[in-house]
Amino acid sequence: MFEFRFGVDDLAATWFAYSPLQEAVLSLRTRSAAARYPEQQPWLARWQSRYETLDTALLESLIAPVGFVPDFLTPRPSGPRPDFAAELARLADTPPEVVRADVLAAYRGDGSPLPPVLAGLVDDPAALTARVAEALEAYWTRCLAPDWWPRARSVLEADIAYRGRMLSERGAEGLFADLDNRLCWQAGVLRLTDPHPAVRALAASVDVAGRGLVLIPTLFGLGAQTDITQVGPPLIAYPARGKATMSEGLTAAHRAVPHGPLAGLIGAPRARLLVLLATPASTTELAHRLGVTPGAVSRHLGALAAAGLLDRARHGRSVLYRRSRLGDELAAGRS
Numbered sequence: 511m512f513e514f515r516f517g518v519d520d521l522a523a524t525w526f527a528y529s530p531l532q533e534a535v536l537s538l539r540t541r542s543a544a545a546r547y548p549e550q551q552p553w554l555a556r557w558q559s560r561y562e563t564l565d566t567a568l569l570e571s572l573i574a575p576v577g578f579v580p581d582f583l584t585p586r587p588s589g590p591r592p593d594f595a596a597e598l599a600r601l602a603d604t605p606p607e608v609v610r611a612d613v614l615a616a617y618r619g620d621g622s623p624l625p626p627v628l629a630g631l632v633d634d635p636a637a638l639t640a641r642v643a644e645a646l647e648a649y650w651t652r653c654l655a656p657d658w659w660p661r662a663r664s665v666l667e668a669d670i671a672y673r674g675r676m677l678s679e680r681g682a683e684g685l686f687a688d689l690d691n692r693l694c695w696q697a698g699v700l701r702l703t704d705p706h707p708a709v710r711a712l713a714a715s716v717d718v719a720g721r722g723l724v725l726i727p728t729l730f731g732l733g734a735q736t737d738i739t740q741v742g743p744p745l746i747a748y749p750a751r752g753k754a755t756m757s758e759g760l761t762a763a764h765r766a767v768p769h770g771p772l773a774g775l776i777g778a779p780r781a782r783l784l785v786l787l788a789t790p791a792s793t794t795e796l797a798h799r800l801g802v803t804p805g806a807v808s809r810h811l812g813a814l815a816a817a818g819l820l821d822r823a824r825h826g827r828s829v830l831y832r833r834s835r836l837g838d839e840l841a842a843g844r845s
Contacts, residue, residue, distance in 0.1 A: 512702040514718055517718065526674070569645050576621070704735070
């Protein structure tokens with residue numbers, strides 16, 4: 511069990527962020543554990559030919575068999591919405607002794623031997639870091655950035671918007687109870703309990719001590735997780751709400767036109783948007799999922815919002831739309 515102990519002002523300094531670098535690294539889990547990430551498999555198939563041109567031996571060695579990741583690969587975000595290039599630059603500047611220690615700690619906790627590609631580089635951590643940074647940059651540029659990341663970013667933005675609402679409406683206890691079943695908040699202490707014996711063996715008690723706890727949604731967590739070594743400022747990654755929707759828009763079935771009373775009342779395009787907006791999404795994201803132009807989506811969103819069927823709020827650089835209570839009631843009776 512990990513315990514995070516909060517002082518009087520620490521809860522006020524708790525904040526949310528997502529990390530494109532973390533998502534890039536953790537996405538590599540989907541290759542060895544496909545059954546755990548069914549929503550990602552259509553994406554993997556989409557970029558498989560590009561992935562095969564990369565430094566795949568090194569990339570796949572970054573995930574230990576049980577799923578552990580060296581901590582230097584997933585640094586705590588410097589802000590709510592960091593840039594991938596900036597995060598990669600921070601990774602490249604990791605002190606060599608930290609790189610070596612983190613790699614060994616990940617595989618020691620996993621109980622597995624180092625794969626040959628890491629065994630040949632771990633004693634030259636500067637060279638290892640440079641090769642990792644180069645491999646991750648190529649993976650991001652060729653596979654993730656063109657189509658996958660805009661969709662992923664929209665899901666992560668929607669999660670953060672929802673969590674902010676939960677905190678304001680239900681307080682810390684309600685927020686953490688809803689965040690993940692591995693987390694428990696009681697009397698100023700946040701407890702993270704992991705079912706895996708290897709993780710339980712790494713248990714620690716952490717004083718937040720004015721450093722601020724950052725909560726990071728991820729599409730590749732099966733439960734809340736924290737750093738293996740706990741040597742840096744505290745962070746917790748947790749499964750993003752709505753991650754199961756990642757494959758929407760990649761299948762013909764999702765683009766099917768809704769039928770029934772709802773489509774007859776407001777038209778098929780607006781009915782389709784109303785059904786999708788059970789979870790928040792941006793105009794760009796909806797256009798991508800439906801295979802239409804952002805302009806077309808924007809016109810329909812404006813009409814639905816004017817009718818009181820949608821709520822909208824700005825989050826960072828995006829405006830997210832979500833069904834209002836009236837929209838929920840109308841969608842519930844669509845069939």
